[in-house]
Amino acid sequence: MSQTAMPFTPPNLLSGLAGQRVVVTAGAGGIGLATARLLHGQGCRVALCDVSQAALDAAAAELPGVTVALADVSREDEVARFFDVALAALGGLDALVNSAGIAGPTGGVEEIAPDDWRRCLDIGLTGQFLCTRLAVPHLRAAGGGSIVNLSSSAGRHGYAYRSPYSASKFGVIGFTRSLAKGARPLQHPRQRRAAGHRRGSAHGEGDPRPGRPGRRCLRGHGNALPGEGVAAPHGERGGRRRGEGGRVDPASARPQPRERSARPEPAGLRQVPADGEGGDRRGDQHHHRRQPLHEGRGACPARRDLQARGRLAKHGLDELRPVPSRTEVRHVPIRLPTRHVEVVEAAHPVPDQAGEDAARRILALAHGAGPDDLMVALVSGGASSLLSLPAAGVTLADKQALNRALLRSGAPIHEMNAVRKALSAIKGGRLLEAARPAAVVTYVISDVPGDxxxxxxxxxxxxDQTDPGAVAAILQRYGLSLEDRARRAMEANRLAPAADGAGPAGIEMLATPRMALEAAAEAARAAGLEPVILGDTVEGEAVEVGRAHARLALGLAPARPTVLLSGGETTVTMSGSGRGGRNGEYLLALALALGGRAGISGIACDTDGIDGSQSNAGAWFDGDLPADARAAGVDLADHLARHDSFTAFERLGRLVTTGPTFTNVNDFRAILVRPRRRGPSTPKGRGRQRRCATRSPNRFCGRSA
Structure with missing residues (x-):
């Protein structure tokens, strides 16, 4: 009996939005801009505000027809003017997306200035109220509409040393739940999002900690928490569980199954259809080709993990059968057992010819995919260097020189990768473009803040639709420039907008920095320690972050041993020829700022096993480090000034060398703070304890006075 193959066609998850009139706050950057792009691409009429005129100008240039206005959402008069402009341009309103917010100050509650507290809540919470109160009458006049309020997992759990931010996000959740119950005449879902970290929010900062990937109520995006995917006005009534959402039939006022397209996702991110959606895929197992492509430092273990978890079986890949030209790219000289996958070793962090050759072969394989094929891409950190294919008009030598300059500049990873994509023939969605019309599923191991x-x-x-002007601005910010030839190549390399309905079948996170920190916190609790997660999106100069963490550690007076955990990706602005990576530099600055304080120790490592370009994963320190350095003739301050942390920790025997770890979830940092020891109690009548003049003023020598 013959069987007819049914082509796997990813559904257009945002169909039916054409013509909708939407207002987006903080819409010129981060999640707001990603939302505006997505809605604009679906034919919505969009008006957005922001506090940066330059960002608004860039958004207007990128999104023709979008209405933009300068407005601070914490100011009632500016919000009113923005709505006047938006409503005049749109002629009404169907949806409001409240995405403005700032991270606010970091520190103990006694250290936070009242003005900083008010600013954080005014933007993140009061701003949503000011916009919503103006939007509701127009939504009601339109016969119904939707309000999307962005919150964070901070609104459920609270973050250490982030009381203003946590309070604002708790407030958003309460405000949204109250609105959902009180605005029932709108007869449409009111949505609250537990948003992940975003860069460049309306007021210059982002959520310091994303939601928890891996615990999803909507497939295909790792930042939604259970119960935080949707809060609908009817979601807490009628026996339905919180988080299930619903779309209301105005005629019957009865909840109907909610379409999965209700979630506005960042551009390029689509949900992976659940089993049974998107047509009958049984024919895929027998009639369609599957082409797994792997890029990055965690590619081999990711492929094994993917198959072990049964994720490929969901797409008809119940086993990896021999198919020519499957290729994965790694940079370390190792040999992992693979039956059907060719491993190509390439260089990192500066690309080489082997990486270019492998990228060219992978791109050719994607070009050969047909409409009945499914391409599975496994992407992990390091692929920016390993999968390097210069755009037409750009040479490998050009990219190598630019990568070296960017690495020395101190630019954060998202800016570095924006430049890399603009000059690449395979990055920024170009591999996806080559695979069309095949369906594409991407599984990701995240090594970047915000995932x-x-x-x-x-x-x-x-x-990626990054404007070449924005890339030029990044280069100018760090004193870099492109030759005229490379600049013309970048202009010609812009990716054309995707055709309607085209795009990846889904993107799903396999592992993230947050998962690593939470696993470390569980291990700490099992060992009798009190874990405090500072966040997995810590960025900035490694020296400054180290000093800031030293101040936090010195300010603690824990009753039990406490470990401060953090992730993210710091930067080092190079000015010398020292050896070492960002984790060594962070740790050296941290140890110097602690000044040999007893009872505090720490470790900082890159989770892939390589810190910078040396052989170590990172380093560790304890209170004896300064004394040991003096005894060994190691000037720690001089090594820090020369960015030579590797040599300092090597001479002191404090390097951490793991070899390749076969994963990459960014940096891992832990600072252990023990309770301050007190001297023995003084027996009655034997005198009182005396502070020892030769030791720290907080230590007792135990001798009787």
Whole structure:
């Protein structure tokens, strides 16, 4: 009996939005801009505000027809003017997306200035109220509409040393739940999002900690928490569980199944259809080709893990059968057992010819995919260098020189990768473009703050529309420039907008920095320690972050041993020829700022096993480090000034060398703070304890006075 193959066609998850009139706050950057792009691409009429005129101008140039206005959402008069402009341009309103917010100050509650507290809540919470109160009458006049309020997992759990931010996000959740119950005449879902970290929010900062990937109520995006995907006005009534959402039939006022397209996702991110959706895929197992492509430092273990978890079986890949030209790219000289996959070793962090050759072969394989094929891409950190294919008019030598300059500049990873994508023939969604009309599924191991799939490995399967002018501004900011030839190549390399309905079948996170920190916190609790997660999106100069963490550690007076955990990706602005990576530099600055304080120790490592370009994963320190350095003739301050942390820790025997770890979830930092020891109690009548003049003023020598 013959069987007819049914082509796997990813559904257009946002169909039916054409013509909708939408207002987006903080719409010129981060999640707001990603939302505006997505809605604009679906034919919505969009008006957005922001506090940066330059960002608004860039958004207007990128999104023709979008209405933009300068407005601070914490100011009632500016919000009113913005709505006047938006409503005049749109002629009404169907949806409001409240995405403005700032991270606010960091520190103990006694250290936070009242003005900083008010500013954080005014933007993140009061701003949503000011916009919503103006939007509701127009939504009601339109016969119904939707309000999307962005919150964070901070609104459920609270963050240490982030009381203003946590309070604002708790407030957003309460405000949204109250609105959902009180605004029932709108007869449409009111949505609250537990948003992940975003860069460049309306007021210059982002959520310091994303939601928890891996615990999803909507498939295909790792930042939604259970119960935080949707809060609908009817979601807490009628026996339905919180988080299930619903779309209301105005005629019957009865909840109907909610379409999965209700979620506005970052551009290029689509949900992976659940089993049974998107047509009958049984024919895929017998009639369609599957082409797994792997890029990055965690590619081999990711492929094994993917198959072990049964994720490929969901797409008809119940086993990896021999198919020619499957290729994965790594940079370390190791040999992992693979039956059907060719491993190509390439260089990192500066690309080489082997990486270019492998990228060219992978791109050719994608070009050979047909409409009945499914391409599976496994992407992990390091792919920006390993999968390097210069755009037409750009040479490998050009990219190598530019990469070296960017690495020395101190630019954060999202800016570095924006430049890399602009000059690449395979990054920024160009691999996806080559695979069309085949369906594409991408599984990702995140090594970047915020877990943005467009940044991880420079997003080979995530379409990118970065304006060349924005890339030029990044280069100018760090004193870099392109030759006229390369500038013309960048202009000609812009990716055309995707055709309607085209795009990846889905993007799903396999592992993230947040998962690593939470696993470390569980291990700490099992060992009797009190874990405090400072966040997995810590960025900035490694020296400054180290000093800031030293101040936090010195300010603690814990009753039990406490470990401060953090992740993210710091930077080092090079000015010498020292050896070492960002984790060594962070740790050296941290140890110097602690000044040998007893009872505090720490470790900082890159989770892939390589810190910078040396052989170590990172380093560790304890209170004896300064004394040991003096005894060994090691000037720690001089090594820090020369960015030579590797040599300092090597001479002191404090390097951490793991070899390749076969994963890459960014940096891992832990600072252990023990309770301050007190001297023995003084027996009655034997005198009182005396502070020892030769030791720290907080230590007792135990001798009787």
């Amino acid at each position: 943005d799939p467009a940044v991880i490995g420079s997003g080979p399967t995530v379409p």
